Amino acid sequence: xxxxxxxxxxxxxxxxxxxxxxxxxxxxxxxxxxxxxxxxxxxxxxxxxxxxxxxxxxxxxxxxxxxxxxxxxxxxxxxxxxxxxxxxxxxxxxxxxxxxxxxxxxxxxxxxxxxxxxxxxxxxxxxxxxxxxxxxxxxxxxxxxxxxxxxxxxxxxxxxxxxxxxxxxxxxxxxxxxxxxxxxxxxxxxxxxxxxxxxxxxxxxxxxxxxxxxxxxxxxxxxxxxxxxxxxxxxxxxxxxxxxxxxxxxxxxxxxxxxxxxxxxxxxxxxxxxxxxxxxxxxxxxxxxxxxxxxxxxxxxxxxxxxxxxxxxxxxxxxxxxxxxxxxxxxxxxxxxxxxxxxxxxxx
Amino acid sequence: xxxxxxxxxxxxxxxxxxxxxxxxxxxxxxxxxxxxxxxxxxxxxxxxxxxxxxxxxxxxxxxxxxxxxxxxxxxxxxxxxxxxxxxxxxxxxxxxxxxxxxxxxxxxxxxxxxxxxxxxxxxxxxxxxxxxxxxxxxxxxxxxxxxxxxxxxxxxxxxxxxxxxxxxxxxxxxxxxxxxxxxxxxxxxxxxxxxxxxxxxxxxxxxxxxxxxxxxxxxxxxxxxxxxxxxxxxxxxxxxxxxxxxxxxxxxxxxxxxxxxxxxxxxxxxxxxxxxxxxxxxxxxxxxxxxxxxxxxxxxxxxxxxxxxxxxxxxxxxxxxxxxxxxxxxxxxxxxxxxxxxxxxxxxxxxxxxxxxxxxxxxxxxxxxxxxxxxxxxxxxxxxxxxx
Numbered sequence: 092x093x094x095x096x097x098x099x100x101x102x103x104x105x106x107x108x109x110x111x112x113x114x115x116x117x118x119x120x121x122x123x124x125x126x127x128x129x130x131x132x133x134x135x136x137x138x139x140x141x142x143x144x145x146x147x148x149x150x151x152x153x154x155x156x157x158x159x160x161x162x163x164x165x166x167x168x169x170x171x172x173x174x175x176x177x178x179x180x181x182x183x184x185x186x187x188x189x190x191x192x193x194x195x196x197x198x199x200x201x202x203x204x205x206x207x208x209x210x211x212x213x214x215x216x217x218x219x220x221x222x223x224x225x226x227x228x229x230x231x232x233x234x235x236x237x238x239x240x241x242x243x244x245x246x247x248x249x250x251x252x253x254x255x256x257x258x259x260x261x262x263x264x265x266x267x268x269x270x271x272x273x274x275x276x277x278x279x280x281x282x283x284x285x286x287x288x289x290x291x292x293x294x295x296x297x298x299x300x301x302x303x304x305x306x307x308x309x310x311x312x313x314x315x316x317x318x319x320x321x322x323x324x325x326x327x328x329x330x331x332x333x334x335x336x337x338x339x340x341x342x343x344x345x346x347x348x349x350x351x352x353x354x355x356x357x358x359x360x361x362x363x364x365x366x367x368x369x370x371x372x373x374x375x376x377x378x379x380x381x382x383x384x385x386x387x388x389x390x391x392x393x394x395x396x397x398x399x400x401x402x403x404x405x406x407x408x409x410x411x412x413x414x415x416x417x418x419x420x421x422x423x424x425x426x427x428x429x430x431x432x433x434x435x436x437x438x439x
Numbered sequence: 440x441x442x443x444x445x446x447x448x449x450x451x452x453x454x455x456x457x458x459x460x461x462x463x464x465x466x467x468x469x470x471x472x473x474x475x476x477x478x479x480x481x482x483x484x485x486x487x488x489x490x491x492x493x494x495x496x497x498x499x500x501x502x503x504x505x506x507x508x509x510x511x512x513x514x515x516x517x518x519x520x521x522x523x524x525x526x527x528x529x530x531x532x533x534x535x536x537x538x539x540x541x542x543x544x545x546x547x548x549x550x551x552x553x554x555x556x557x558x559x560x561x562x563x564x565x566x567x568x569x570x571x572x573x574x575x576x577x578x579x580x581x582x583x584x585x586x587x588x589x590x591x592x593x594x595x596x597x598x599x600x601x602x603x604x605x606x607x608x609x610x611x612x613x614x615x616x617x618x619x620x621x622x623x624x625x626x627x628x629x630x631x632x633x634x635x636x637x638x639x640x641x642x643x644x645x646x647x648x649x650x651x652x653x654x655x656x657x658x659x660x661x662x663x664x665x666x667x668x669x670x671x672x673x674x675x676x677x678x679x680x681x682x683x684x685x686x687x688x689x690x691x692x693x694x695x696x697x698x699x700x701x702x703x704x705x706x707x708x709x710x711x712x713x714x715x716x717x718x719x720x721x722x723x724x725x726x727x728x729x730x731x732x733x734x735x736x737x738x739x740x741x742x743x744x745x746x747x748x749x750x751x752x753x754x755x756x757x758x759x760x761x762x763x764x765x766x767x768x769x770x771x772x773x774x775x776x777x778x779x780x781x782x783x784x785x786x787x788x789x790x791x792x793x794x795x796x797x798x799x800x801x802x803x804x805x806x807x808x809x810x811x812x813x814x815x816x817x818x819x820x821x822x823x824x825x826x827x
């Protein structure tokens with residue numbers, strides 16, 4: 092028994108954290124915003140990508156963690172990948188690392204075949220970005236710049252090169268999401284898997300999408316709390332730092348508690364997916380339900396403890412908060428994942 | 440990460456399970472907070488000790504098995520899974536013993552530890568006073584030096600002393616330097632409750648049982664105990680009691696007292712109850728969600744603890760993070776029972792096991808440093824917010 096990342100995993104995580112601190116500071120996230128955060132705040136006009144960070148991640152091997160070594164990747168597993176997604180969340184990196192390097196890479200690795208052989212090396216090299224999600228009406232993040240789409244349901248899992256499907260752009264509350272709906276996806280591209288096997292493969296992809304979001308939410312939450320602790324230690328009212336007030340302390344303690352107890356669920360789900368545990372889906376749902384709630388708690392506390400400055404687009408908090416709102420609801424909100432836990436417990 | 444148990448850990452689990460299933464009293468024992476119930480619990484404690492299950496992680500010399508922290512977790516999981524009785528010896532075993540292991544003289548260790556694991560000596564804690572609860576450093580009970588007699592004379596009042604009316608010994612803090620303030624000038628004492636000048640008055644806790652006591656000390660003589668610890672004595676250095684005591688409160692707040700086994704067992708019973716209600720068609724989705732949520736939290740606590748144990752085993756101390764544990768398990772315990780009472784509908788008010796458990800759980804956020812104090816510790820020592 093050992094419930095902690097290995098030394099290698101810690102080193103890798105720390106390296107990614109440092110890399111993203113350099114290549115994806117809040118100004119870069121702001122610049123990746125598409126419209127609404129306007130020129131006056133130094134943002135806007137972006138397409139939801141921070142390419143300097145993306146290519147640095149590719150160079151470090153992050154985008155190929157799950158890609159087999161024969162295809163130019165590192166051939167590692169979920170336990171190695173998930174802590175890195177926490178770091179992507181901490182930086183609010185808008186690029187589709189979860190969809191590309193986690194969901195798509197693991198799915199292509201597992202199904203194999205011509206599509207996998209063709210695309211996996213390019214995934215690992217950072218040459219292509221993927222948007223992934225359920226086949227249907229759900230908005231897909233990173234769709235506007237995706238080179239391919241991975242969408243599935245119980246009957247089929249499709250791989251659709253960009254250009255083979257029409258996009259309906261959507262405006263997200265988080266202007267860096269590059270969000271769009273696909274039109275006509277049901278008949279576009281290639282069917283990677285069809286028939287009964289599709290349900291299993293699509294479910295695994297959905298689980299990784301949910302766990303990736305959960306991991307990012309943990310990172311986002313920790314970042315929001317760190318920002319808020321720093322601000323509350325500096326900001327003085329009534330002659331003292333506001334962080335010395337118990338009302339502020341207790342809100343932040345509660346939020347940090349929620350995150351601290353969500354994080355182990357995320358790690359465990361990664362372990363279960365890596366080992367093909369039959370309860371992996373349940374473990375993912377436990378993690379996503381709690382990470383989503385924890386991120387809400389952290390975002391609420393952070394906004395409240397910042398006061399009016401947090402309620403502006405000039406200040407950086409909103410970049411992290413809006414991403415947290417988006418990811419809480421993506422890949423199944425807390426309600427949907429709790430329902431799966433209920434079912435596993437044999438309850439209605 | 441490796442979330443599997445080794446073959447020897449699995450066989451340890453099998454041994455725990457088979458012994459417990461054979462020996463656990465059926466039906467369960469009445470509350471250990473009445474004199475009759477306490478006596479029955481003592482029989483159970485002595486049976487545990489006879490077969491070396493009372494203190495599995497202690498050295499064999501003191502009645503333990505030298506079990507690893509992982510094996511201790513396994514034991515606790517099996518213990519609560521089978522519904523074994525609450526440990527009435529826990530304040531001694533989990534709070535005082537770690538301090539004796541760390542600060543006791545060899546003579547104190549030899550004298551006290553075996554008598555504690557065998558439930559011959561029954562320890563209660565003497566921290567709180569009428570005017571010193573959360574603000575523990577405000578204690579005023581004092582110990583005056585009596586050089587002629589070779590010891591100390593203790594005077595003052597301790598209160599909210601769990602099971603004080605049934606115990607034989609008290610451990611606690613007394614002010615040995617009357618000029619020192621707050622955390623300074625305190626000394627950790629071990630006091631036999633049959634010493635002359637001690638008066639113990641039991642009183643009812645929230646559940647009505649006599650689980651609390653006030654302990655009055657009127658010029659109680661405690662010898663230095665250097666040569667013969669039987670009459671009591673000081674533990675650790677004179678005037679350094681705060682540091683000595685903090686060693687035990689860390690145990691209490693952290694891992695050692697609250698293994699996840701108890702909460703997972705309660706969560707399992709909650710799910711069973713919800714299934715029964717569901718089978719009768721009366722389970723609302725809202726309450727089912729709360730059941731699922733509480734069950735997830737019990738699992739999260741178990742995983743968090745695995746992380747703590749990994750850290751401890753590998754030499755990284757959880758430190759102030761142990762305040763997280765205390766807040767989380769104590770509020771989880773309340774929540775588990777609240778949801779169960781909701782499931783019971785009109786039967787909730789019956790004085791049954793869930794209501795009893797609820798009353799018991801409500802003490803968690805209060806004792807061992809209220810959760811308000813714990814949140815301050817998290818905010819200041821984990822997050823780094825300013826004290827002032």
